[in-house]
Amino acid sequence: MNQPIYSIIIPVYNEQENLLEMYKRLSIVMEQLDGDAELILIDDGSRDRSLSMMREFHESDPRVRYLSFARNFGHQIAVTAGLNHAQGRAIIVMDADLQDPPELIFRMINKWHQGYEVVYAQRTSRKQENWFKRFTAYIFYRILQLLSDVNIPPDTGDFCLMDRQVVNVLNAMPERNRYIRGLRAWVGFRQTSVLFERDPRFAGEVKYTFHKSWVLAINGIISLSQVPLRLATYLGLASAVIALLMICLVLYWRLSSLASPLIGYTLITIALFFLGSVQLFCIGILGEYIGRIYEEVKGRPIYTVKEVGGLSALSQTDNSRHPNKMSL
Known part of the structure; x- marks a missing residue:
């Protein structure tokens, strides 16, 4: 496979019900892109069949690469690991539950071709989410905007496209408590949005519980504001x-x-x-x-890896130069 133009990063934690459908829809998308693409799946210590399904995808499709953590390190760290290993000129980050529609990637790429270095997906509605989830999310984004030193767009998640230049800056940041959507806004560059209606989960249980959402919210505020x-x-x-x-x-x-x-x-x-x-x-x-x-x-590495497929190992030199990377 040639050097990919596009890298698609997907953190995975106990998503065996969604992986096959996600792979089918992404395969169709990757076939229609205007350049080679790689799909990087990050297993965040899953306890179901997610890792074995990743191996099967990799064996049947060389575009699919995967990395498996030695334990669960969290969604933001999984995204960071994907950014560390992505080789494309444009890097797309999305979730595995299909609430982030893969077909939206085409609109993001169009914006990228227009010269934008960051294209983030902005939700106009949240289908089948209860009022408490919608209300707390609305309040959090407005409080974060009020407290933060940078302009973080409301109603946005990690679903985005970032230029290689942006990803290089993010990879050079050594901090361990990472709030990717906040760091993405902090680095600057030309940024724009694409609007979409967020779909419900395709299958399985919600992984971001209230406790995890609360921890992420606190981490976002602390990391971006004094x-x-x-x-x-x-x-x-x-x-x-x-x-x-x-x-x-x-x-x-x-x-x-x-x-x-x-x-x-x-x-x-x-x-x-x-x-x-x-x-x-x-x-x-x-x-x-x-x-x-x-x-x-x-000074500990922010993740440890037990298995990789199709990804080159990071050298010890790279690990010492970028302390957020773990040598394999």
């Missing part, structure tokens, strides 16, 4: 002002001999609970940032 740290400072200043006002009120009540139900244990209890809550909240914010510093300074 506003939470400033918020801790503002809360400290506000609590100090409130405490000073309460001192003045208590002195006034005492000196004027006015009876007030707020004097005594009630006032002390309220003040203690308020100040304790503010302190714990601020410590929690500091802990999130310190935890990420701790992860960075350890």
Whole structure:
């Protein structure tokens, strides 16, 4: 196979019900592209038949390459591994559950040919998702836009096309707590969107539970904004002002001999609970940032690999130069 023009990266975690249909639809798409394409499947520690199906696809189709983690490292790390190994000039990232329609790739490529280095898919609706999921997603993207130092388009996921130049910049970033759609916005370059209605899952259970979505949301905010740290400072200043006002009120009540139900244990209890809550909240914010510093300074690779198919191994030199890569 010649050097591919297009690389399609798909993280996979327990997606045996979707892989065959996904491969069929992507095969049709790849046949109609204006250049050679490779399909890179990243097994994120699946416990079902996903890995064995990847082997079968690879044996029957040389365009299919795969990489299998030694354990589950998470969706964002799986995307990162795919970016590390992609060889194409245009790299497409999408999910395996077919909520990201493969046919949308043609529209993304058209935008790329027009000179855009990043083309992201922007959802206009979410089919068959409950109101709570839609509401929390809406709130998160607006809060992230408000807090972040960069403009992150709302209602976008990891489904996108990126030029080789953009991917090279992302691969050079050594950070381990990665929020790909945020980093994609941070690097700049010419960016545009293609609108689409997000389909329901083809089959299987939703892998992004509320807990995982919450962790991803916190990671996105912490990695792209220092506003939470400033918020801790503002809360400290506000609590100090409130405490000073309460001192003045208590002195006034005492000196004027006015009876007030707020004097005594009630006032002390309220003040203690308020100040304790503010302190714990601020410590929690500091802990999130310190935890990420701790992860960075350890210098461990962000993933380990147990099996590859059709992908060249990364050399030890590459691994030392880019600490987010793991030598195979």
